[in-house]
Amino acid sequence: MHEMALAESILGLVEETAAAQGVSGVGRVRAVFLDVGELSSVEPEALLFCFDAVTRGSVADGARLEIQRIPGQGWCLNCSRTVPLAALYDPCPECGRHQVQPTAGQEMRVREFELA
Ligand SMILES: [Zn+2]
Numbered sequence: 001m002h003e004m005a006l007a008e009s010i011l012g013l014v015e016e017t018a019a020a021q022g023v024s025g026v027g028r029v030r031a032v033f034l035d036v037g038e039l040s041s042v043e044p045e046a047l048l049f050c051f052d053a054v055t056r057g058s059v060a061d062g063a064r065l066e067i068q069r070i071p072g073q074g075w076c077l078n079c080s081r082t083v084p085l086a087a088l089y090d091p092c093p094e095c096g097r098h099q100v101q102p103t104a105g106q107e108m109r110v111r112e113f114e115l116a
Contacts, residue, residue, distance in 0.1 A: 029114070036068070
């Protein structure tokens with residue numbers, strides 16, 4: 001499952017950052033704030049489920065995963081401006097052409113986390 005690998009990489013990031021801050025011990029992280037672009041192929045519900053499973057016994061055991069969706073945006077080559085993008089490969093909402101390069105909404109990153 002795709003989300004399982006994502007959950008593991010999120011945990012990896014959290015563990016790395018926690019270790020750099022001298023934080024260790026099971027369940028020390030209370031919440032993880034994650035930015036997920038609307039154009040990424042991430043299923044938030046599946047990710048929540050997987051996160052719960054992979055964090056067991058880790059520094060983030062029992063941590064709450066807060067997912068913030070980042071709206072999609074693209075640069076239309078035809079209009080020469082940034083336009084909202086609801087899905088990858090959608091036409092430009094202004095001119096209707098398929099010349100939009102996605103500029104935001106495909107990312108997934110750990111914004112911050114909260115310690116218990
Ligand atoms: Zn356009």
